[in-house]
Amino acid sequence: MRSSARTVTIFVVLAALAAVPPVAALLGQPFYLDLFRRIMIFAIAALSLNLILGYGGMVSFGHAAYLGIGGYAVGILAHHGIHDGFVQFGAAIVASAAVALVIGAISIRTSGVYFIMITLAFTQMLFYLGISLDEYGGDDGMRLAAHTRFAGLLDLRDPTPFYYFVLVILAGLLYLVHRLVGSRFGIVLRATKSNEARTRAIGFSPYLYKLAAFVIAGAMCGVAGALFVNQTAYLTPAFMSWTRSGEIMFMVILGGMATLIGPVLGAAALLLLEDLLQSWTEHWQIILGPVLVLVVLFAKRGLAGLLPGGRRHE
Amino acid sequence: MNLVLFLEQALNGLQLGVMLFLMAAGLTLVFGIMNLVNLAHGSLYMVGAYLSVALFKLTGSYLLAVPLALVGTLAVGMIVELVALRTLYERDHLDQVLATFGLILFFNELVAILWGRAALYTTLPEWLSGQLELFAGVRYPTYRAAIIAVGLAVAVLLWYVVTRTRLGMLIRAGASNRTMVAALGINIRLLYTVVFGFGAALAGLAGLMAGPIYTVQPGMGEDVLIEVFVVIVIGGIGSIRGALAGALIVGMVDTLGRAFLKPALATIVSPTAAEAAGPALASMLIYLLMAAVLAVRPAGLFPPRG
Amino acid sequence: MSEQAPLLHVDSLSKAFGALRATDQVTLEVRAGETHAIIGPNGAGKTTLIGQLAGNLQPDSGHIRFAGEDITRLAPPARSRKGLARSFQITSVYRDFTALDNVALAVQAHSGSSFRFWRPARRDRTLREPARTILDEVGLGGRADVLAANLAHGEQRQLEIAMVLATRPRLMLLDEPMAGMGTDESQRIVRFLGSLKGRHTMILVEHDMDAVFALADRISVLVYGRIVATGTPAEIRANPEVRSAYLGEDES
Numbered sequence: 072m073r074s075s076a077r078t079v080t081i082f083v084v085l086a087a088l089a090a091v092p093p094v095a096a097l098l099g100q101p102f103y104l105d106l107f108r109r110i111m112i113f114a115i116a117a118l119s120l121n122l123i124l125g126y127g128g129m130v131s132f133g134h135a136a137y138l139g140i141g142g143y144a145v146g147i148l149a150h151h152g153i154h155d156g157f158v159q160f161g162a163a164i165v166a167s168a169a170v171a172l173v174i175g176a177i178s179i180r181t182s183g184v185y186f187i188m189i190t191l192a193f194t195q196m197l198f199y200l201g202i203s204l205d206e207y208g209g210d211d212g213m214r215l216a217a218h219t220r221f222a223g224l225l226d227l228r229d230p231t232p233f234y235y236f237v238l239v240i241l242a243g244l245l246y247l248v249h250r251l252v253g254s255r256f257g258i259v260l261r262a263t264k265s266n267e268a269r270t271r272a273i274g275f276s277p278y279l280y281k282l283a284a285f286v287i288a289g290a291m292c293g294v295a296g297a298l299f300v301n302q303t304a305y306l307t308p309a310f311m312s313w314t315r316s317g318e319i320m321f322m323v324i325l326g327g328m329a330t331l332i333g334p335v336l337g338a339a340a341l342l343l344l345e346d347l348l349q350s351w352t353e354h355w356q357i358i359l360g361p362v363l364v365l366v367v368l369f370a371k372r373g374l375a376g377l378l379p380g381g382r383r384h385e
Numbered sequence: 386m387n388l389v390l391f392l393e394q395a396l397n398g399l400q401l402g403v404m405l406f407l408m409a410a411g412l413t414l415v416f417g418i419m420n421l422v423n424l425a426h427g428s429l430y431m432v433g434a435y436l437s438v439a440l441f442k443l444t445g446s447y448l449l450a451v452p453l454a455l456v457g458t459l460a461v462g463m464i465v466e467l468v469a470l471r472t473l474y475e476r477d478h479l480d481q482v483l484a485t486f487g488l489i490l491f492f493n494e495l496v497a498i499l500w501g502r503a504a505l506y507t508t509l510p511e512w513l514s515g516q517l518e519l520f521a522g523v524r525y526p527t528y529r530a531a532i533i534a535v536g537l538a539v540a541v542l543l544w545y546v547v548t549r550t551r552l553g554m555l556i557r558a559g560a561s562n563r564t565m566v567a568a569l570g571i572n573i574r575l576l577y578t579v580v581f582g583f584g585a586a587l588a589g590l591a592g593l594m595a596g597p598i599y600t601v602q603p604g605m606g607e608d609v610l611i612e613v614f615v616v617i618v619i620g621g622i623g624s625i626r627g628a629l630a631g632a633l634i635v636g637m638v639d640t641l642g643r644a645f646l647k648p649a650l651a652t653i654v655s656p657t658a659a660e661a662a663g664p665a666l667a668s669m670l671i672y673l674l675m676a677a678v679l680a681v682r683p684a685g686l687f688p689p690r691g
Numbered sequence: 692m693s694e695q696a697p698l699l700h701v702d703s704l705s706k707a708f709g710a711l712r713a714t715d716q717v718t719l720e721v722r723a724g725e726t727h728a729i730i731g732p733n734g735a736g737k738t739t740l741i742g743q744l745a746g747n748l749q750p751d752s753g754h755i756r757f758a759g760e761d762i763t764r765l766a767p768p769a770r771s772r773k774g775l776a777r778s779f780q781i782t783s784v785y786r787d788f789t790a791l792d793n794v795a796l797a798v799q800a801h802s803g804s805s806f807r808f809w810r811p812a813r814r815d816r817t818l819r820e821p822a823r824t825i826l827d828e829v830g831l832g833g834r835a836d837v838l839a840a841n842l843a844h845g846e847q848r849q850l851e852i853a854m855v856l857a858t859r860p861r862l863m864l865l866d867e868p869m870a871g872m873g874t875d876e877s878q879r880i881v882r883f884l885g886s887l888k889g890r891h892t893m894i895l896v897e898h899d900m901d902a903v904f905a906l907a908d909r910i911s912v913l914v915y916g917r918i919v920a921t922g923t924p925a926e927i928r929a930n931p932e933v934r935s936a937y938l939g940e941d942e943s
Binding site: 177 | 416422469472478479480482483484486487488489490491492493494495497498607611614615617618622661664665668669672673675676679680683
């Protein structure tokens with residue numbers, strides 16, 4: 072059965088990720104821990120975008136906004152002395168969901184090119200808002216006052232526990248997305264992407280489904296943002312730059328849209344590629360740019376399409 | 386707030402508006418005719434700015450640098466169209482967005498390699514750097530007035546071309562029925578190339594005019610591009626009229642907002658609150674305006690007919 | 692036939708595109724249980740009329756009443772929920788889903804809320820079993836697990852009809868269900884639609900005259916946006932205006 076091949080792949084990837092800390096320690100290369108943790112955090116962001124882009128067909132070019140909102144929620148609370156993870160992550164999720172609700176409510180009334188432009192514009196607006204927040208570092212940003220702590224259970228200042236924390240969240244969200252896209256809700260979302268006219272003709276009004284997906288995706292990316300600010304220990308409006316949005320979008324495409332493992336593979340591929348190019352030249356973007364163009368022109372199926380089990384989500 | 390200051394800012398708003406119009410017209414033409422979302426439009430703006438600054442430094446003659454920069458941008462645009470964009474006409478918008486995003490990264494880095502990451506400064510020639518004595522005792526920089534004049538002239542030219550010439554008829558026909566135009570035996574490829582070139586030239590013109598007064602650095606195109614998106618969404622995609630209306634509205638609101646929102650707020654709330662909220666709100670103003678327009682008119686103010 | 696309020700009442704419907712009057716004061720009634728065909732030469736405005744009945748186009752003036760309720764301003768999803776289902780002339784199924792998935796989706800649209808986020812829809816018996824039954828009814832039972840894109844053209848047309856049936860419609864609006872089909876396939880569909888007669892109310896827009904005369908209880912003839920005649924097949928066949936405008940020289 073094709074779906075078991077894919078399930079096995081996911082478990083293999085998760086197991087490989089779980090093996091990174093001991094392997095990194097063995098090799099005496101703590102850098103790998105950092106790198107793969109970063110990959111997993113972006114995998115979460117890409118997973119959230121994949122929900123609305125890959126499964127929902129909504130080309131949101133402003134998804135990095137929620138990375139920023141999640142990050143700022145944690146960063147601002149930390150700045151004011153609140154370091155409790157439950158409060159911080161809760162705030163990140165609620166804030167991201169709320170903003171996604173407002174932006175989504177306005178944007179989803181449009182479609183196609185308008186939607187792309189509008190989501191980009193709103194994210195840019197938040198970016199400028201971030202720049203103007205002088206108390207929180209403004210343009211330059213600021214250091215994270217202290218890492219997030221979960222009431223004696225966990226301090227994200229410790230690299231390895233932080234790593235496994237991210238891994239657990241990634242695994243959990245992978246499962247959540249798996250259930251979501253197979254549920255009634257997910258089927259309607261995918262049907263809307265496949266043929267919106269047909270979906271309306273059989274009696275569904277797609278707006279609320281798209282909006283719900285948009286909010287869920289925003290909240291998920293807010294979690295990624297909360298993790299990311301702990302990862303970088305620095306908070307800056309660049310979290311929400313439109314280039315960041317483009318990067319996340321590319322991870323979704325590279326990995327394979329509308330697949331579960333795609334975002335993880337895509338995040339790994341893009342970040343490893345960037346890392347490699349950066350080691351060659353400081354002008355690595357002049358190579359990355361054309362590479363991305365070539366990927367779009369010739370390899371749109373993404374990496375997941377190369378794996379056994381094919382592409383179609385079960 | 387006195388009248389002179391207000392008029393000055395209003396003129397600045399007009400100046401920003403015509404520059405946004407040049408960009409928006411190019412972008413909306415290309416989208417309307419070829420159904421192509423081109424994020425690299427901002428890169429052509431950047432190329433225009435850099436070429437004019439570099440050529441002015443090189444030749445010392447502004448009158449030489451400007452047309453050369455325009456031609457240079459046109460050439461770059463044509464090459465990009467030939468090499469990368471032709472295949473994108475058939476693809477969906479997502480592919481176009483991603484591919485042109487890759488182009489942006491390429492161009493930003495190319496410019497950084499050639500001219501460094503620091504902002505580039507240029508001076509204006511003597512005859513453009515003074516001030517003009519306008520009405521009501523308002524004195525306005527000659528250069529900015531020139532920009533307004535050029536921008537309005539181009540708007541008139543565009544109106545003439547689109548409504549009165551055969552090319553314009555083809556452009557309008559192509560916008561509404563691609564297959565029909567192709568079936569009439571008209572060389573669609575050529576039409577697309579011409580239209581794209583037109584758009585590139587407009588972006589280049591905006592860029593070279595922006596050189597002396599805005600910051601010339603890698604990534605400058607994208608800040609403008611996103612404002613152009615706001616213009617197009619407010620004005621209505623695919624419509625030149627909409628581009629003009631949207632551009633003037635956005636130019637005015639943005640400029641006047643940045644100049645007067647903080648003092649205006651200070652009359653309502655405390656000065657410290659205005660100090661904190663004023664600049665933030667001013668930078669968000671055009672996006673809030675966009676949201677407001679969308680709430681009432683999801684297709685923009687002047688969507689194209691048919 | 693006993694007198695009863697019509698299920699669908701179209702009243703003076705008009706729509707113009709510039710100078711072209713695509714729909715010109717169209718009035719017609721469809722009674723419950725009736726199979727009502729709409730015929731007309733190309734360019735008569737059938738597509739525009741269907742668009743307005745389905746809710747994709749807004750008329751300039753006039754009303755549409757469905758089961759006594761004015762639905763003129765209702766969007767397509769709402770019309771479907773009220774029981775007005777349509778099939779598309781140009782096949783519009785979910786190409787990347789299986790035939791069973793397609794029909795199950797239509798069933799799902801009318802089986803309670805779809806804001807359920809956890810249970811797998813593909814394992815929901817209350818959706819899959821009715822879908823299978825309908826697929827069997829239209830003759831696609833053996834092709835349930837084939838991707839819609841891989842179905843033959845005729846099978847896709849059958850799938851269109853299956854999706855209409857799956858929404859448990861009170862009125863079926865069938866837009867050229869036999870479009871692009873060969874003779875054998877067409878006859879199969881005609882037989883199938885014939886089996887629905889009486890149990891379902893159908894509006895049938897068709898070019899295939901054999902099908903129309905075999906299935907219709909009444910026929911309305913649309914020419915240049917106007918209804919020029921409404922009546923039984925025999926009445927229509929005999930109508931001189933219809934003959935000259937439409938039926939031409941080869942129909943006997």
